[in-house]
Amino acid sequence: MFENTFDKKLANFTKYATIMTALVAGLATVYNPVIGCLLALFAGTGLVLLNAAYAVYQFVEDRKAHKRRLDRIAQQDRQAHAMWMQDFRQGNVMRFEPDAEGLYGIAFDGQQFRNLDTGEVFTLAETQQLDAMRQQMAEMATMFRALRGVTNTSVEHVLQQADSPAVVVKLPKRISLQMVCSKYGITPGYEQLVLGEGLSADGTELVPVVFSMLEAVHLLVSSASGFGKSVLLEALCYQLLCEGDVDVCCVDYGVNTFGRFVDHLLYPIADTPQTAIMLFDTLYGMMQDRRAAFAEYPEVKNLAQYNKAAGTDERSVVCFVDESASLFRKDGTAEAATEIAQMGRKYGIHMVCAGTDFKADTLPSEASGNFGGRVAFYLRPSLSLSLLYCKDASLLRMKGRGLAMLPGVSDFVKFQAVILDDVAGLPTPREQMLYIPKQVEETFDDKVVRLYDGGQGMSVTGIAKMLLNNDGGNQLKRVKGVLRQAGYRFD
Numbered sequence: 354m355f356e357n358t359f360d361k362k363l364a365n366f367t368k369y370a371t372i373m374t375a376l377v378a379g380l381a382t383v384y385n386p387v388i389g390c391l392l393a394l395f396a397g398t399g400l401v402l403l404n405a406a407y408a409v410y411q412f413v414e415d416r417k418a419h420k421r422r423l424d425r426i427a428q429q430d431r432q433a434h435a436m437w438m439q440d441f442r443q444g445n446v447m448r449f450e451p452d453a454e455g456l457y458g459i460a461f462d463g464q465q466f467r468n469l470d471t472g473e474v475f476t477l478a479e480t481q482q483l484d485a486m487r488q489q490m491a492e493m494a495t496m497f498r499a500l501r502g503v504t505n506t507s508v509e510h511v512l513q514q515a516d517s518p519a520v521v522v523k524l525p526k527r528i529s530l531q532m533v534c535s536k537y538g539i540t541p542g543y544e545q546l547v548l549g550e551g552l553s554a555d556g557t558e559l560v561p562v563v564f565s566m567l568e569a570v571h572l573l574v575s576s577a578s579g580f581g582k583s584v585l586l587e588a589l590c591y592q593l594l595c596e597g598d599v600d601v602c603c604v605d606y607g608v609n610t611f612g613r614f615v616d617h618l619l620y621p622i623a624d625t626p627q628t629a630i631m632l633f634d635t636l637y638g639m640m641q642d643r644r645a646a647f648a649e650y651p652e653v654k655n656l657a658q659y660n661k662a663a664g665t666d667e668r669s670v671v672c673f674v675d676e677s678a679s680l681f682r683k684d685g686t687a688e689a690a691t692e693i694a695q696m697g698r699k700y701g702i703h704m705v706c707a708g709t710d711f712k713a714d715t716l717p718s719e720a721s722g723n724f725g726g727r728v729a730f731y732l733r734p735s736l737s738l739s740l741l742y743c744k745d746a747s748l749l750r751m752k753g754r755g756l757a758m759l760p761g762v763s764d765f766v767k768f769q770a771v772i773l774d775d776v777a778g779l780p781t782p783r784e785q786m787l788y789i790p791k792q793v794e795e796t797f798d799d800k801v802v803r804l805y806d807g808g809q810g811m812s813v814t815g816i817a818k819m820l821l822n823n824d825g826g827n828q829l830k831r832v833k834g835v836l837r838q839a840g841y842r843f844d
Contacts, residue, residue, distance in 0.1 A: 370396075370403075522552060522556060522557060522558060522559060524550065524551065524552065524559070524754070524767070524768070524769045525550060525559075525769050526751065526753075526769070527753070527769070527772065528549060528550050528769050528770075528771055528772070529771060529772055529773070529774045530547060530588050530591070530592070530771040530772065530773055530774070531774055531775075532771075533547055533549070533550055533561055533771055534547065536561075537560075537561045539561060539563065541563075541592035541595065541596070542592065542593070542595070542596035542598075542599075543565075543566050543567065543593060543596055543598065543599050543669060543671075544565045544566065544567055545563050545565065546563060546564055546565070546566060546589055546592050546593070547561060547562070547563050547588070547592060547771055548562040548563065548564065548585070548728065548755070548757060548768055548770060548771070549561075549562050549585075549753075549755065549768040549769045549770040549771045550562065550768060550769050550771075551766050551767055551768035551769070552767065562757065562759075562766055562768040564726055564757075564759045564760065565760070566593075566669075566671060566703055567655075567669075567698075568725065568760040568761065569724075569725040569726030569759065569760050570697070570698045570703060570723055570724070570725045570726075571694055571697070571703055571704045571705070571706070571723055571724045571725065571726070572589075572703075572704075572705045572706070572724065572725075572726040572727070572728065573706055573707075573711060573716075573724045573726070573727045573728070573740065574586060574705065574706070574707040574727075574728045574729075575707065575708055575709060575710075575711055575727075575728070575729050575730070575732060575736065575740050576709065576729065576730030576731055576732060576755075577709060577730070577731050577732060577733070578709065579752070580730040580731045580749070580752055580753070581730050581752055581753040581754075581755070581770050581772075582675075582707050582709075582730055583610045583675060583707070584753070584770065584772050584773070585728065585755075585770045585771070586610055586611075586673055586675055586705065586707055587610055587611065587613070587773050588770075588771050588772065588773045589673075589705060590603070590611055590614055590673055591614070591773050591776060591779070593671055594614055594617050594779055594780065595778050595779060595780070597780050598668060598669075599668060599669050599670070599671060600619040600668050600669070600670045600671070601614070601617070601618055601619060601670075601671050601672075601673065602618055602619045602620045602623075602632060602636070602670065602671075602672050602673070603618060603622050603623070603672070603673045603674075603675075604622075604623040604624075604629050604632060604672065604673070604674040604675070604677070605622050605623070605624055605673075605674075605675045605676075606624060606625070606626075606629075606675070606676055607624060610673075610675045611673065611675075613776050614776070614779070616782035616783070617779055617780060617782055617783060618785060619670065619783075619785065619786055620632055620635065620785055620786055620787075621785055629686055630686055632672070633686045633689040633690055633693070634689060636670065636672060636689065636693060636702060637689040637692065637693065639670070639700075639702065640692070640693060640696065640697060640700045640702055643656075643659075643667065643700040643701070644696075644700060646659070646663070647659055647699070647700070649663075650662045650663065654699065655698070655699055655701070656669060656699075656700060656701030667701065668701070669701040669702070669703065670701060670702050670703070671703045671704070671705060672693075672702070672703070672704050672705070673704075673705045673707075674704065674705070674706045674707065675707050676707065676708055676709075677706040677707060677708045677715075678708045678709070678710055678715045687717075688819060690704070690720070691717060691719050691720045691819065692804070694719075694720035694723045694724070695719060695720065695723055695811065697723075698723075706724070709732075709736070710736055710739075711736075711739060711740050712736075712739050719811065719815050719818070719819065725760045726757070726758065726759055726760065727740055727741060727757070727758040728755055728756070728757045728758075729741055729746035729749070729755060729756050729757075730746070730749055730752075730753070730754065730755045730770070731746060731747070731749045731750060731754075732746040732747060732749075733747060734747040741756060741758060741765070743765075745765065753769055753770045753772070754767070754768075754769055754770075755767070755768055755769075755770050756768075797820065797835070798835045798838070798839075800820060801816055801820065801832055801835040801836060801839075802835065802836065802839045804816045804819070804820075805836055805841070813829055813832050813833060813836070813843075814829065816832050817829050817831070817832045820832075
């Protein structure tokens with residue numbers, strides 16, 4: 354407890370006052386009990402108030418003393434930290450002396466010179482370093498200092514490479530499809546679709562970003578409105594049409610993304626929920642016809658092998674769907690779209706789906722795993738996480754700047770998406786086919802057997818979830834019962 358001379362005097366005064374009050378009250382009580390009681394009451398109240406004031410005083414003085422101790426400790430800590438930082442800098446900053454020719458080990462990036470050890474920057478006209486510049490180079494300085502702890506690497510080795518100018522390569526802000534194809538000698542098509550231009554693995558040069566529709570199977574493209582999603586769809590559609598060996602169809606609810614290609618598509622653009630249902634019923638019927646044809650050639654694994662074995666010329670089909678939030682959720686297309694997503698690769702039917710939101714309710718798990726290619730422009734963190742399993746797309750603030758997950762590539766690919774300047778080179782307009790709606794409605798049992806496909810198609814759980822909207826015990830029992838009647842056995 355904090356004490357000083359005043360504390361002692363106050364304590365002694367309280368002690369003696371208490372004793373004197375007790376004596377006076379006792380004597381007064383002998384002569385007049387009432388006066389003695391009143392005197393004792395007033396004296397006791399005064400002593401209580403005095404002791405309360407003393408307690409408050411002690412508390413205030415204790416807090417002041419505590420603050421003074423903390424201030425002394427903080428000052429000592431600051432002094433010790435400053436001394437430690439001074440020692441650290443002296444021990445970690447290497448000073449370079451000029452060689453026999455008076456040259457220093459530095460790197461030049463075209464504007465400024467950089468000391469490769471300390472990270473400090475200077476120009477020919479500067480002899481003093483600015484604090485702001487030092488802060489900007491702090492990260493670079495840390496990296497070069499860390500070289501001292503890497504096996505078989507030394508700062509001296511880095512300095513030997515200092516005569517090579519630093520190369521700074523940036524992605525373009527705008528790039529056309531024709532420019533990329535001309536620059537890299539690319540003939541775009543089904544197995545080499547151009548997304549845009551990106552950086553090489555070491556970041557020293559620009560490279561084309563391409564992927565194969567055959568390997569990706571299906572593609573998801575997502576972005577917030579106005580960041581380049583529909584522009585990329587248009588460029589991809591154009592590349593497939595120019596190849597001439599791939600049929601293209603489109604679902605476009607009034608966005609008019611594919612308006613320039615209307616005379617070159619396999620079917621008319623499905624621009625209403627009703628025509629979208631008819632289109633997917635037609636694609637589903639095509640897949641069923643090809644499945645029946647493939648059954649005659651058990652060794653066939655894909656459309657190319659079937660064409661070779663059967664001597665036919667069946668063409669791959671790619672269906673583009675812009676603003677596809679309703680595709681797997683409503684409009685009556687969910688079942689057909691999910692089956693195409695699961696089994697379309699073998700029969701040469703692919704989908705390119707674009708939207709702003711691909712969560713569980715707009716992209717069911719039965720279909721999600723079959724989209725081997727994913728492209729994101731700017732998205733909110735939660736939407737980026739659902740599409741790419743990371744939040745990196747929320748950092749893409751430039752229009753057309755994207756991230757891609759591509760088959761055969763272990764890391765994300767950052768790129769600037771191509772735009773379509775003109776549509777020169779399209780084939781001769783074709784006569785469009787008519788939608789072929791379903792003629793016979795399948796029974797529940799027929800759907801179960803077809804989806805199971807001898808154990809090669811969907812799982813029992815997936816069938817129950819799709820057809821019965823639940824995969825509980827009763828639903829699984831019903832599906833298994835149908836399959837047992839069809840001759841399948843379960844352990």
